[in-house]
Amino acid sequence: MKQELIIAGFGGQGVLLMGKLLAYAGMNEGKEVSWLPSYGPEMRGGTANCSVIVSDEPVAAPIVQEASAVIVMNRPSLDTFEKNVVPGGLLLVNSSLIDVKATRDDIRVYYVPVNDIAAQVGNPRTANIVMLGAFVALTGIVTPEEVLTALRHTFGPAKEHLMPVNEKALAAGAAAVAP
Amino acid sequence: MAKKLYKGNEAVAEAAIQAGCRYFFGYPITPQNEIPEYMARRMPKVGGTFLQAESEVAAINMVYGAGGSGARVMTSSSSPGVSLKQEGISYIAGAEVPCVIVNMVRGGPGLGSIQPAQSDYFQATKGGGHGDYHLVVYAPGGIQEAVDLTMKAFDTADLYRMPVMILGDGMIGQMMEPAEIPEDYQPIVTDKSWATTGGGRRVINSLYIQPDELERVNLRLQKKYALIKEKETMYDEYLTEDAELIFAAYGTTARICQSAINMLRADGVKAGLIRPITLWPFPDAPFAAAAARDGVKKFLTVEMSCGQMIEDVKLSVGGRKEVAFYGRTGGMIPMPRDVYHYALSVMR
Structure with missing residues (x-):
């Protein structure tokens, strides 16, 4: 199994963290992983993205151009990265902030209102975790449990109190794309 | 650990x-x-x-x-x-x-x-x-x-x-x-x-x-x-044994070439890679050995530059085979698909 993923959004939406959590979870499941962030001059107030690879095989190029999946958290990211999804690949769109549809018909597109779901869950800042829940549920590339372990590791003891709401957010994301 | x-x-x-x-x-x-x-x-x-x-x-x-x-x-x-x-x-x-x-x-x-x-x-x-x-x-x-x-x-x-x-x-x-x-x-x-x-x-x-x-x-x-x-002197080789096209690349670019090589191999093009790990001293020997093999048709150096390591590759190959070059510069990254296409054009 292999996922070559691009995650993109505004700086501050937690797209780099989403990628790190996937890489960390994949590593803990014994898979080969890499995480490569954009670190360009556009970061302040602009867009951020990262390439993440989770694979059973050693990772060759760490930069993703032909993505098996793309997650877009804002409109400019949809415009930029929709073309990078391979035919038959997966596109996850944050429909809370993106009010247009994808233009391609040769890929699988899911519209998930992650900001709205995060607000319902009780913490608007968990929108990225909602999206991660949807992605993990659709691909099965890592288990939700490992994502939570990765998140707990990232938070550390001082933010343990944030775990329950994030756990809810992850499950809500999965529910949003359940068949 | x-x-x-x-x-x-x-x-x-x-x-x-x-x-x-x-x-x-x-x-x-x-x-x-x-x-x-x-x-x-x-x-x-x-x-x-x-x-x-x-x-x-x-x-x-x-x-x-x-x-x-x-x-x-x-x-x-x-x-x-x-x-x-x-x-x-x-x-x-x-x-x-x-x-x-x-x-x-x-x-x-x-x-x-x-x-x-x-x-x-x-x-x-x-x-x-x-x-x-x-x-x-x-x-x-x-x-x-x-x-x-x-x-x-x-x-x-x-x-x-x-x-x-x-x-x-x-x-x-x-x-x-x-x-x-x-x-x-x-x-x-x-x-x-x-x-x-x-x-x-x-x-x-x-x-x-x-x-x-x-x-x-x-x-x-x-x-x-x-x-x-x-x-x-340190280097690594990837699928060079039967290769007709030998890539030369180091660092992250070598990994991008590996992805390109996998695409080429899927198309039946026998490609391999020599990856210098020490840039100085430069590993002349594997390049010279590959250049002496009949099966090896060409070399292709890939760099994130306008062509610098290629000079050492050419010295090692010693004029015995053609050494082609593909590079991106200024902070642009060569993509596996682009390297693949360039390699195909070199072998045509």
């Missing part, structure tokens, strides 16, 4: 500490800022010294001083900053002082861009400063290798009493991969009776005003370099 997820810059910094580095002098510049940041946090906890110098020039001269006293010492920077260090590096090479210098290369010339590049190959391998000297230059292809080579760099520096460079690109600095940093690493022990420790009169200097004396020093350095070439 379990693997941890490390950012390249942080992995290099921690590996240096585990290798016994207790002095770090540097000045901030993207894309290597996580190294001084990590050292600032970590050095006080292991009884070491972190100092942000007033400039790159000051930092490299602090390295000269600490190395001269026999300590394991490192500095890191990125391209424009490493240019500023060149005078000091030449002095350190002349005075035969061990130290480790990290260059996480960004686009150039000038202030350039902050994106990944490999356009400092000439500077790193051909003597960026003045005089007949070399650095051992290690080019890691991933985070685990960055760890291993950083630790080895301190041993190599001590063993041969010379500056050693880790030449990464912005991607090596910024990406995260699982790696293991051994905590029980035993540094090699060398005789440091030359070090200026305050015990007796010892002189560390690169000034030899008598030309015959300086010539003797240079000839001795050349002997040392010949020994290093014999003993320390």
Whole structure:
């Protein structure tokens, strides 16, 4: 199994963290992983993205151009990265902030209102975790449990109190794309 | 010990500490800022010294001083900053002082861009400063290798009493991969009776005003370099055994070529890769051996530059086969699909 993923959004939406959590979870499941962030001059107030690879095989190029999946958290990211999804690949769109549809018909597109779901869950800042829940549920590339372990590791003891709401957010994301 | 997820810059910094580095002098510049940041946090906890110098020039001269006293010492920077260090590096090479210098290369010339590049190959391998000297230059292809080579760099520096460079690109600095940093690493022990420790009169200097004396020093350095070439050359090969097209690439670019090679092989094109791990000494032998094989039709050098390592590839191939080139520059990254298409055009 292999996922070559691009995650993109505004700086501050937690797209780099989403990628790190996937890489960390994949590593803990014994898979080969890499995480490569954009670190360009556009970061302040602009867009951020990262390439993440989770694979059973050693990772060759760490930069993703032909993505098996793309997650877009804002409109400019949809415009930029929709073309990078391979035919038959997966596109996850944050429909809370993106009010247009994808233009391609040769890929699988899911519209998930992650900001709205995060607000319902009780913490608007968990929108990225909602999206991660949807992605993990659709691909099965890592288990939700490992994502939570990765998140707990990232938070550390001082933010343990944030775990329950994030756990809810992850499950809500999965529910949003359940068949 | 379990693997941890490390950012390249942080992995290099921690590996240096585990290798016994207790002095770090540097000045901030993207894309290597996580190294001084990590050292600032970590050095006080292991009884070491972190100092942000007033400039790159000051930092490299602090390295000269600490190395001269026999300590394991490192500095890191990125391209424009490493240019500023060149005078000091030449002095350190002349005075035969061990130290480790990290260059996480960004686009150039000038202030350039902050994106990944490999356009400092000439500077790193051909003597960026003045005089007949070399650095051992290690080019890691991933985070685990960055760890291993950083630790080895301190041993190599001590063993041969010379500056050693880790030449990464912005991607090596910024990406995260699982790696293991051994905590029980035993540094090699060398005789440091030359070090200026305050015990007796010892002189560390690169000034030899008598030309015959300086010539003797240079000839001795050349002997040392010949020994290093014999003993320390490192490279890796990927699917070269039956290859008709041999890629030459180092660092992250080599991994991009691996992806391209996998695409080519899926199409029935027999491609392989020779990846220099030491850029100096350059691994001539595998290129010469491949050039002598009938099955090998062509070489293709891929770099994030306008073509620098290709000169060493051509020297090694010795005119026996054509050496083609594909490069992106200024901080642009060659994509596997583009490399694949170029390789197809070369083989057509």
